Amino acid sequence: LREGQPLSGADATLLRNLGDLRLHVEQAKIRLSELRTTTVETPYRGRPLTIQMARSRRDAPGRSGDWVILEDALAPHLQRFRRHIEFALQENGLRAEEIDHVLLIGGPMHMPCVRAVVADVFRRNAAVSRELAQVEQAGFPVDPMECVAQGAALYGRGEGPEPPPNQLPYHYGLALRNPSGRYQGRILLQRGQAAPCEGRLQGLTAHGKPGDSIPVSIYIWEVGPDGGYQLVGDYRFSPAFDSKGLAQFEGVLRADEQGVVSAYWSDLRVRGGTLRLEGLNELRGEPMPEPEEIQELDFNAWVQEMQRRGMTEEQIEKAIRDQIPDGTVKPIDAARVEATRRAAQNILDLCERALQHDPRLAGDSQAREGCAQLREALRRLPRGEAPYELWAPVAHGAEMLLLPMERSGILSREQIRLLRGQLGAAAGQ
Incomplete structure (x- = not known):
């Protein structure tokens, strides 16, 4: 379908x-x-x-x-349910033996296997064990299906406690992703923080040339037994690169009064230069590796300090390139070059066939232009070891071709995820 x-x-x-x-x-x-x-x-x-x-x-x-x-x-879900009970106790500094009462709420509590998990967690708590045994013998003191509705009715009549302020359910962060697939980022908004709120990632720099785009991501860190780092969205922006190939920018994560989180990026070289985000991919829940800590840099103050110390322009430029790894990337080894070539060629073939035979993509100028650029980048990519500046356009161009194919429905989200995974594995070998 x-x-x-x-x-x-x-x-x-x-x-x-x-x-x-x-x-x-x-x-x-x-x-x-x-x-x-x-x-x-x-x-x-x-x-x-x-x-x-x-x-x-x-x-x-x-x-x-x-x-x-x-x-x-239900076995995997029951195990997860147990982990969440144990985590709730641990997070609040409590042991199961210290709980006075347990109230069983929600339809699943009618299922004996669900109640059995609760009973096992609190098996060493005599008072709670007696309560749970009474449920098995005489039924629920409060109907699990009705108590939620009763609570909602109390709130509707204004009889419930004051609702807490909107609090963020996760840690939210911004990350940059280099062509090798590694993430560098930082948590900017904290779980439990009251909305509205915002956090900034300042003093960021990158090497490139005019027209280059920088891949960035919003991610969350979910606290809990099944927690971890998960991508919320991937997108790109194109900052202004100076004559030395340097760009300066900052990112902001902002949660509004309803707790909706948005990302904003600004070009520090352009007054009021809010950067337009392109190629947004919704990746809610897709796992990501723990990002490396990103380094913020007061670039202007740093350059001024080097000038004050009497360093020449050549010495300053070398120091900048040493500080910003993307400026001095080593050649890409032959295995990575070949793996990237195969993954990119596969994506190019898919897109070119769709342009020829599928009306959903036939009029897409972005896809047609992207195919031409990737075809040229592949032609220029040498066999064996390759300079970074010849390899990166292939990895970047192939990823950008996935966007129109996903947007038009040519490929499903699962197919896109598979192709992106193959490309990322090739880039990160």
Whole structure:
């Protein structure tokens, strides 16, 4: 199924069947809160489909391999649920034995396997264990499905406590990404910080030539048992490079009163020079490696200090290039060159075929121009070891070609992710 394409009759039937199947399985899951076995019957691909479901392996009569075992299917989620309970205790400096009461809230608490996780976490807490045992014997003191609605009603009548100010749920940071795929960044907004708020990444410099763009990312760091660094969005901007190939810029992350976070980049050489962001890719939840700490630099003060010390222009320029790694990149080894060539050629072939045969891309001037630029960059890329300035346009050009193919729906997000991964692996070898 392709986004934006009309569905055939068979496709529409399949989607309807999948929707019905999901509904029936959800209803079966609810039934298994009370029953030990149940059956799902629904049409699928033109024939009746029957699924036998059991709460646990012990409850499945005969061979359990013929049954869908709910507890097995939920095992990863139950483990994650347990980790979150333990993390909540740890983050607040508490042990399970120090809790006075546990209130079971939400529909999943009707499921015995979910309650069993809670009981196991608090198994050494005699008071809580008695409460949970009472639930198993006499039922819930507060209905898990109703208590959330009751709380919402209290808030609606103004009887609840004052809601806390908007607080950011994650740490938010900005990162620069070099052609080798490495991230350098810094957390600018802190989890729990009250919105509105902002953080700045100042004194940033880069080497390049007019027209070059710099890849940047917004990322989050989620605290918790399943936390880690995740990309929110990738994009680029093109700062003004001076005659020595230097650009100076700064980034700002700003959370508005609703907690919506936005990024702004400014060119320090241009008054009021807010930089236009291009090629935004939404990457919500895509994992990223922990970024290296980025170095901020008061560039003007640094240059003035070198001039005060009597350094010549040549010495200052060398010091700048030593300070900013991108200015003195070593030649790219033959293995990386060849891997990048293969990945880029694959992307170029895909885009050129789409330009010729797919009307969704036929009129895209960005794609056509990008193909021409990448074709020329590949032609100039030598075999074997290559200078950085000849290798980088291939890596950059191939990545930029992915944008129009994603925007037009030629490639799915999963295909884009795969191709970007191949290109990144080649660049980072």
